[in-house]
Amino acid sequence: MTKSKFKQFVDFLLRNNFVIAPQFNVEGVLHLNELKDSADLYLGSQLPLDSWKWYIAPPYQQMFEYKGDKMQETLTKIKSQIFLGVSILDMQALTLLNQVFERDPYYQEIKKKTIVIGTSLVPEENFYQFFENFEENKLEHLQFDIFLAVQKTGYKIYSGSEDGQRLLDKFGYKDYQHIEYAGPIREEGLDKQMVEVMDGMQNYHDQKIWDGLNERCIQCGKCTIACPVCFCFRMYDQANLEKDTGARNRCWDTCFYNEFTQVAGAAPAAPKYRLMNTTAQKIYFWYEHHFVRTPATFSLPGCVGCGRCSRTCPANIDIFTTIKDILAARTKGQAKNKK
């Protein structure tokens, strides 16, 4: 697809759809917003500060409404949406979220109405080695509807679902190739880097790394908001002004907050009801989620290497440095074991 044809395709999408795409705001920060003019679309290797989870696993969702003791499932009308310009790293994140929420009716309702148009663009600095070079055979392990492989003069087009095919057919573009989703796990087995970091965390624990982070992290939780694969949520009931009515909702949660592991009592209750109390414990838990728990549960990396957490961290904690430290502790530990 030539660049001019692609512009026509974007205009075609904008005519009847709610399209979300990366755009620079007035302050020059790349954000995800509704695209109204194809000229505002940014398709490049820079990643937007927001991740797509804002639109597929939104920060706040009503789950039930109640009146007295009766609870009624909330059926919100979901608007169809198109994600345009999803980096291959973020596609990996969406593929993981699809796995995590495969039995979640609220997520699936939104997913059903979402078309994902990915691109092969990745930021220059990312440590997720698997996507350093784009190759066609990597596509069959990602979930998408349409994919734009960047070439010198335009894009090579792939479809990844029937919805994607229908959309391209409707636009009148036939020169695409279909890729059938083959599940998230690749033929060559588990991601090498993922296995190494997991082994490092589980078997070569280096307390110095966490004590160091304990000094620097301010427990603000910005990394959990920025991360495309941080999906923790909290469920809570919100009463209406009218007596005995209200709703059961869920919203994003952050493992850095004190209430996260609190088993009983009001929010500021004594630490005896909490399992995590120090910053080191909390940040370790965050790394454990991404580098131990997610790989153990889904055989997929729990970090796509987008670096959003490092960009937003007010204390300048760099995930790439921490990963290097974990791997270094592993190498050191292995050498010691050999002796």
Place this chain on the structure above:
Amino acid sequence: MINEYKTYPCKILKIEPEGVDSKNFTLTPPYKGFSFTPGQYVMVSIPGFGEGAISISSDMNEKKFFQLTVREVGTLTSEMHKKKKGDTLGIRGPYGRPFPIKAAKGKNILIVVGGCGIPPIRPLILDATKNPNKYKKVYVFYGAKNEDVLFFTKEYPKWKKVCDLNIALENPKTKKYQKGMVTSLFDVKKIPTDAIAYVCGPPIMYKFVIAKMIDQGLKPENIFMSLERHMDCAQGVCQHCAIGPYYVCKDGPVFSYAELMNFKSWLSPI
């Protein structure tokens, strides 16, 4: 698509006090075919006050009702305590991996409980009283603060027929029970080393109890512990209950010590 967050109304058939600060709720089953295994829990919901994970404390062979024994500690449990006979509670579940009871058939069993850790274990004891020949010998070590917070006292004569029931109280008011922590019972009773142990109590208890058990020659793979964590989804998604690679809500709440001993984070993260 099935919404697994949906709760089912259960009518309260009976409320009995257990100790001074706890109550035993007898409820109708949430749906037809509801059954559970000792160690499993349900999510209890009261609209406006949220949900909480509560272990089932009744006999698993009983099909007409099930019971929850709850101490008043937080927002939801205080609201539960205000409920009266005939009111309803929202229930979803049962969830979680139960105590492995089949493996214990014909073997010696050691049950160690502290404080309100006894309700999740009670189904096991009731099962043993109903089937006296199922297990070789059942030892129960029960530790509590004082006589006021002992649960299920009326049932002790029945329990004693099949169990070797030993109680230690931290600050006893009478001379009826031994004074001390639950660990002091290990100095009085010798436990066969081939016993399968089931433990439930406050986090601090595990550290000392497990040390005693290992000391007496019990194997880590034969020690099973039920853990308590904050849970929201009960399906291994929301992350609140996670320990190392496990989710207490779906991989637990019962774990063998062998599964957890290598993770620094099972008692507190690091």
